[in-house]
Amino acid sequence: MTSYRQPGIVLTDRRFTVPLDHADPAGEQIELYGREIVASERAGAELPWLVYLEGGPGFGARRFHGKQAWLGRAVQEYRVLLLDQRGTGRSTPQNRQTLPQRGGPQAQSEHLAHFRADSIVRDCETIRPQLTGGAPWTVLGQSFGGFCATHYLSTAPEGLRTVIITGGLPALDGHADDVYRAAYPRMQRKVEAHYDRYPQDVRRARRIAAHLAEHKTVLPGDYTLTPEAFQSLGILLGGGDGSHQLHYLLENAFVRTGGGHELSDAFQESVRATLSYAAHPLYAVLHEAIYAQGAEPTAWAAERVRAEFPQFDAATTLNGAEPLLFTGETVHPWHFDVDPALRPLQEAADILASRTDWTPLYDPARLAANGVPVAAAVYHDDMYVDTQHSLDTARAIRGLRTWITDEYEHDGVRTGGPRVLDRLFSLARGEA
Known part of the structure; x- marks a missing residue:
């Protein structure tokens, strides 16, 4: 010792x-x-x-x-x-x-x-x-x-x-479905409260998401920032100062270059540090398994239940005029595509999501x-x-x-x- x-x-x-x-x-x-x-x-x-x-x-x-x-x-x-x-x-x-x-x-x-x-x-x-x-x-x-x-x-x-x-x-x-069915409305309330505090972030968030939809963006460390991955920055909103953190991150998103506006290095690095699972991969791999009990698989509950809340769909939002909704403590199969710390674990995570012999907790x-x-x-x-x-x-x-x-x-x-x-x-x- x-x-x-x-x-x-x-x-x-x-x-x-x-x-x-x-x-x-x-x-x-x-x-x-x-x-x-x-x-x-x-x-x-x-x-x-x-x-x-x-x-x-x-x-x-x-x-x-x-x-x-x-x-x-x-x-x-x-x-x-x-x-x-x-x-x-x-x-x-x-x-x-x-x-x-x-x-x-x-x-x-x-x-x-x-x-x-x-x-x-x-x-x-x-x-x-x-x-x-x-x-x-x-x-x-x-x-x-x-x-x-x-x-x-x-x-x-x-x-x-x-x-x-x-x-x-x-x-x-409760099954994981119940957990996420209750979670998405809470996420929406937190995002709406954030926009009430920082109304300028409505335009900023839509602009960033639109840029990501049009331009493949790979952050330092090989993290692919898709519109859906960008939405997961909403995980910040669960902390006491998270709304302020998100605001300061969004305000620094673009920099003017000779070829027009690009996502700034500072923004990209801050986003990577926030979203990467490199320091805590078990959070992603086991996140839904912590709710699993008995024979019913979790089967990527957060992704399935998200379909019940179409207001969270980034493409639909960008085709309309509504504010972009951020998400929160949800893990999706695409996380294992965009994050290099998770890519090698995707098949193991899929098997865990289909497991049907969990012991009661x-x-x-x-x-x-x-x-x-x-x-x-x-x-x-x-x-x-x-x-x-x-x-x-x-x-x-x-x-x-x-x-x-x-x-x-x-x-x-x-x-x-x-x-x-x-x-x-x-x-x-x-x-x-």
Whole structure:
């Protein structure tokens, strides 16, 4: 283990070995990485543990420096483990460079099926005794991390002292179709709110989309920017400052050259950095699989359901006079065409989309009998996780207390930091 310091905290690198398939504990092993963080003044103290499960899927735990965001509040009383979930960050990576070693697309898809919430929770239960000596710990789950926490409550509540969920209460029995059928109207509301704030962006977005429809545009790094890919910049609108980010990106789109107007290098680089899945390919490959339960395939739900909302079709919009609608947290088959980080994984992703033997992720009966203190922040019009689905699940988990707020967007635990975490701790402890 290596320890080092940042202002106000001591950090320790930790590595763990876990089975790839927990049903075969003697089989292939993979490595997990976690970063332990404790307040400098409490480095030698006996403290309870809190494990943070990042959103995603496919993202490593956030890299903080010092007591940023919610971390400063957490280290007042906990020793924190920022866990890079399997396949992410510094844990054994899963991407276009490593997955071909598994074999062909079928073998890759079978391998990737071990990277959902069920395996992540088994990982947590494998490493928990090594850190806590067997004592239960507190889980903080952001977004997809909250999905993992809900699975944890369904399968291993004995390992939990408290559960805190921020923007991550999943539908317990909804198909991916239901998720996206609820999502497209939310996306439209967010885009309309953006245009109300920045009406000049209506013209800018249409102009950019029209340019892309007429000119094949390949960004630095070989990313092909189609009108549909451009629309997916709407994923920014789910964050607290996302509307402002999108506005500043759009205003810098064109530059005048000797041959007329072209998309500027600055715009192209910013778009590539925003849209590329190179740093988190599992987000694309497994995104619909996180909703899969039972025998019904996901079958590219976001793409199929999008057809029910023709107002999102870029070509139709450009042939008329309506504002271009951006999309949000949706993954489509064409993402695997336009993004070089995903192209080699397309066949494996197709096989996952057709899979019909997914195990259930949640146990409604066990959740109805829950005895673990749970508190959840539910954002009033969360772009990424449907509010009504979250509230239905909140009612299904015995003893769960909700904080419903429109003060924050989906990233409230980051932008609201100590205030959000303090509120949820108080709810979980019955102090509020």
